[in-house]
Amino acid sequence: MVFQIIWSPLALRSYINNIKYLEEVWRKKEVNNFITAAEKKLNLLKKFPQIGFPSKQNKYLRKTL
Numbered sequence: 001m002v003f004q005i006i007w008s009p010l011a012l013r014s015y016i017n018n019i020k021y022l023e024e025v026w027r028k029k030e031v032n033n034f035i036t037a038a039e040k041k042l043n044l045l046k047k048f049p050q051i052g053f054p055s056k057q058n059k060y061l062r063k064t065l
Helices: 009-025 028-047
Strands: none
Touching (some): 009 028
């Protein structure tokens, strides 16, 4: 079973802002590598949601590095 990841508005803004910052200081290749790595982690988390760390605020939320 594949789960859905629901981004909070803050998380989505933060991710987009991180990408914008990386585009200013990194080459395009490294930025694309970062995006690909993030997408791989998200897809893994969708398949295996228990691999993330449980949030202290909400037991239904997971975090991962």
